[in-house]
Amino acid sequence: MPANIPATTTVKPTAQSTTKSTAKSAAKSVANPPKVTIEVVAKRAGVSKGLVSFALNNRPGVAPETRVRILQVAKELGWKPSLRARSLSTQRSYALGLVIARNPDVLASDPFFPSFIAGVESILAPEGRALVLSVVPDEETELKTYRSLVADGRVDGVFLSDLRHGDPRIPLLAELGLPAVTLGRPDGPSPFPAVTVDDTPGVMASVAHLATLGHRRIAHVAGSSTLLHGSRRRAAFAAALREAGLPEGQTVETDFSVGAGSDATRRLLTQDTPPTAIVYANDPMAIAGLGMAHELGVRVPDDLSITGYDDIDFCRYVYPPLTTVSAAPMAWGRAAASTLLALMENGSADDVDLPAARLVVRGSTAPPHG
Amino acid sequence: MPANIPATTTVKPTAQSTTKSTAKSAAKSVANPPKVTIEVVAKRAGVSKGLVSFALNNRPGVAPETRVRILQVAKELGWKPSLRARSLSTQRSYALGLVIARNPDVLASDPFFPSFIAGVESILAPEGRALVLSVVPDEETELKTYRSLVADGRVDGVFLSDLRHGDPRIPLLAELGLPAVTLGRPDGPSPFPAVTVDDTPGVMASVAHLATLGHRRIAHVAGSSTLLHGSRRRAAFAAALREAGLPEGQTVETDFSVGAGSDATRRLLTQDTPPTAIVYANDPMAIAGLGMAHELGVRVPDDLSITGYDDIDFCRYVYPPLTTVSAAPMAWGRAAASTLLALMENGSADDVDLPAARLVVRGSTAPPHG
DNA sequence: TAGAAAGACTATACCGGTTTAGTTTCCCCC
DNA sequence: GGGGGAAACTAAACCGGTATAGTCTTTCTA
Numbered sequence: 001m002p003a004n005i006p007a008t009t010t011v012k013p014t015a016q017s018t019t020k021s022t023a024k025s026a027a028k029s030v031a032n033p034p035k036v037t038i039e040v041v042a043k044r045a046g047v048s049k050g051l052v053s054f055a056l057n058n059r060p061g062v063a064p065e066t067r068v069r070i071l072q073v074a075k076e077l078g079w080k081p082s083l084r085a086r087s088l089s090t091q092r093s094y095a096l097g098l099v100i101a102r103n104p105d106v107l108a109s110d111p112f113f114p115s116f117i118a119g120v121e122s123i124l125a126p127e128g129r130a131l132v133l134s135v136v137p138d139e140e141t142e143l144k145t146y147r148s149l150v151a152d153g154r155v156d157g158v159f160l161s162d163l164r165h166g167d168p169r170i171p172l173l174a175e176l177g178l179p180a181v182t183l184g185r186p187d188g189p190s191p192f193p194a195v196t197v198d199d200t201p202g203v204m205a206s207v208a209h210l211a212t213l214g215h216r217r218i219a220h221v222a223g224s225s226t227l228l229h230g231s232r233r234r235a236a237f238a239a240a241l242r243e244a245g246l247p248e249g250q251t252v253e254t255d256f257s258v259g260a261g262s263d264a265t266r267r268l269l270t271q272d273t274p275p276t277a278i279v280y281a282n283d284p285m286a287i288a289g290l291g292m293a294h295e296l297g298v299r300v301p302d303d304l305s306i307t308g309y310d311d312i313d314f315c316r317y318v319y320p321p322l323t324t325v326s327a328a329p330m331a332w333g334r335a336a337a338s339t340l341l342a343l344m345e346n347g348s349a350d351d352v353d354l355p356a357a358r359l360v361v362r363g364s365t366a367p368p369h370g
Numbered sequence: 371m372p373a374n375i376p377a378t379t380t381v382k383p384t385a386q387s388t389t390k391s392t393a394k395s396a397a398k399s400v401a402n403p404p405k406v407t408i409e410v411v412a413k414r415a416g417v418s419k420g421l422v423s424f425a426l427n428n429r430p431g432v433a434p435e436t437r438v439r440i441l442q443v444a445k446e447l448g449w450k451p452s453l454r455a456r457s458l459s460t461q462r463s464y465a466l467g468l469v470i471a472r473n474p475d476v477l478a479s480d481p482f483f484p485s486f487i488a489g490v491e492s493i494l495a496p497e498g499r500a501l502v503l504s505v506v507p508d509e510e511t512e513l514k515t516y517r518s519l520v521a522d523g524r525v526d527g528v529f530l531s532d533l534r535h536g537d538p539r540i541p542l543l544a545e546l547g548l549p550a551v552t553l554g555r556p557d558g559p560s561p562f563p564a565v566t567v568d569d570t571p572g573v574m575a576s577v578a579h580l581a582t583l584g585h586r587r588i589a590h591v592a593g594s595s596t597l598l599h600g601s602r603r604r605a606a607f608a609a610a611l612r613e614a615g616l617p618e619g620q621t622v623e624t625d626f627s628v629g630a631g632s633d634a635t636r637r638l639l640t641q642d643t644p645p646t647a648i649v650y651a652n653d654p655m656a657i658a659g660l661g662m663a664h665e666l667g668v669r670v671p672d673d674l675s676i677t678g679y680d681d682i683d684f685c686r687y688v689y690p691p692l693t694t695v696s697a698a699p700m701a702w703g704r705a706a707a708s709t710l711l712a713l714m715e716n717g718s719a720d721d722v723d724l725p726a727a728r729l730v731v732r733g734s735t736a737p738p739h740g
Numbered sequence: 741t742a743g744a745a746a747g748a749c750t751a752t753a754c755c756g757g758t759t760t761a762g763t764t765t766c767c768c769c770c
Numbered sequence: 771g772g773g774g775g776a777a778a779c780t781a782a783a784c785c786g787g788t789a790t791a792g793t794c795t796t797t798c799t800a
């Protein structure tokens with residue numbers, strides 16, 4: 001039953017022809033194995049349940065032979081301590097949380113999270129931890145979600161992705177006392193360890209690559225500047241231009257969505273003096289840009305060079321294949337998970353800097369014709 | 371702490387240069403609010419805790435005025451029943467599970483799950499349920515994951531996606547007594563309700579559309595035939611050809627991945643008599659096919675028409691925009707979640723048939739040039 | 741008007757672990 | 771050989787709810 005339901009109309013037996021009946025009843029009543037609890041193990045081993053608990057948790061004060069015997073009995077009986085009981089007494093849930101606040105469209109076209117999550121899982125699963133995922137539509141709901149995750153004790157720690165400027169989640173989580181790991185370094189003070197893949201070098205390398213090819217009018221289709229990585233990539237873009245001795249480039253801000261990337265591209269290319277190269281803040285937008293270029297009859301890479309960011313699978317298979325920057329979301333997930341576990345175990349954890357994202361040159365970049 | 375940890379060093383300050391310190395200590399010690407439990411509410415309302423529980427759960431046997439008073443007190447004190455305690459005594463977790471067994475690459479390029487999950491969440495969140503997500507690399511791990519989800523009591527029910535022929539998960543879950551909902555109708559007997567978006571009409575419509583345009587050599591890049599929707603779309607393709615009075619078409623089986631889609635396309639197009647149209651089993655492969663066509667100098671849609679399946683965001687923005695079949699993963703997620711909740715509440719739930727996927731005609735299909 | 745039945749509520753067992761406060765036993769040492 | 775202390779273990783409280791059995795009124799019934 002839901003938390004405290006006024007009208008539990010949740011589900012009323014639709015009186016229709018219900019050929020289906022749940023598997024529960026059938027299956028559960030058959031075997032009905034005599035639940036083995038810590039009590040049973042204790043009795044069988046001839047000790048108190050407290051001692052079984054001690055033995056299980058490797059605590060001092062248990063004679064070596066006794067410990068062995070207890071564990072032996074536990075194994076024989078196939079006993080696994082009840083997560084629920086343990087949760088109640090330890091006040092922990094043995095689960096970690098990830099809250100994603102994104103427009104479903106943007107989320108859907110962005111392959112970051114599936115890979116990231118796969119990485120996270122590869123660490124959590126062997127540790128017996130679960131991942132609780134929330135996908136919420138807006139920031140307000142997001143904060144509420146964190147509050148209720150804590151209130152319900154659903155998770156022992158969370159991953160903080162898509163950092164924003166002056167991110168309100170950081171003080172919130174600090175106040176709630178919920179351990180967290182940030183994906184990237186926040187711009188303000190933070191009590192949490194950061195696991196970072198520096199994206200600046202990758203973006204700068206993209207620009208440098210284009211400059212070396214001879215491009216002088218390079219534009220940037222940036223992501224949302226409220227997002228830290230959005231504005232950071234934008235800053236890296238600007239810095240790289242300066243470094244290359246090029247004039248300031250045009251920048252169009254978007255929300256990272258495919259549609260916005262397409263629109264931005266149209267705007268850039270339909271000017272009197274369009275850029276000869278565009279650096280996109282992510283791959284989906286770059287791919288949309290490629291489509292738009294085709295539509296406008298602008299040839300890539302002959303008339304226009306483009307670069308993306310993320311190196312999603314698609315990049316290799318669009319035509320021409322996309323020059324992009326390769327982050328490693330799966331490794332990122334692994335590192336973030338390890339760090340969060342360490343933080344929870346030790347009460348502190350060091351920041352982790354993963355290898356910076358690298359430029360991968362493919363066919364979408366070439367010297368400008370002129 | 372892991373399941374059974376050697377040293378219960380829960381939280382010791384690692385003596386390293388720890389500029390970070392966990393937020394826990396700091397935050398928690400400040401306020402330290404005197405935990406409000408059911409006991410406190412009971413005392414304050416001058417009743418027993420049992421009665422508070424009854425009032426909360428809308429059970430008979432509580433005088434109306436008393437109920438009101440209790441709930442009033444509960445609200446004043448800001449009491450929310452402890453999920454953990456409740457879990458222990460009700461033997462439920464108030465969470466639902468989704469286990470995804472996919473190659474991370476395939477998963478990453480497939481926007482189905484993010485959208486589906488967003489739909490699921492929109493139903494679960496208001497009900498106070500959480501979603502536990504597992505991403506596993508292979509089938510063996512997948513089955514193990516279900517077992518341990520049940521053993522740990524992590525979830526009260528699960529979503530079964532990517533149905534396979536003679537899917538082993540169905541008997542397993544039945545045996546485990548875990549309520550489930552299948553996404554689509556399984557091919558064997560199943561005790562579980564199915565929530566279905568029929569994909570056959572969409573695929574048939576694609577073929578019909580191509581046939582109407584005048585195509586006679588239509589090929590199919592199919593998904594894995596171990597997957598039900600893979601082989602079903604393939605069957606629909608074949609049926610549609612027959613219905614249109616066309617000869618059997620070439621079919622290449624893939625694993626649904628972008629790379630495989632690309633390879634399959636190359637193989638098809640480099641034959642002596644290549645097809646004039648290709649029906650892809652999903653959009654990512656179609657997009658890869660588009661790229662390959664470009665690479666081979668095959669113009670779309672002039673020399674080759676292509677169609678996809680799913681109507682992912684990209685379709686509108688590649689060039690030419692992709693004719694595809696629009697499923698509605700978010701609505702699917704909502705329906706699946708509602709059905710699973712209903713099943714758990716009532717012990718049974720009816721199958722749900724969502725509106726069949728529809729063909730969306732865009733620029734990637736045109737009459738074959740003669 | 742006794743007696744049964746219903747209604748409101750309490751006391752308490754229970755879920756299955758962890759943890760603290762004792763208790764026993766054994767050993768060491770002066 | 772008696773006191774001190776550590777080691778090994780037990781008993782019971784505790785986490786915070788739910789559920790069951792039972793108590794005490796009040797009301798309906800025969």
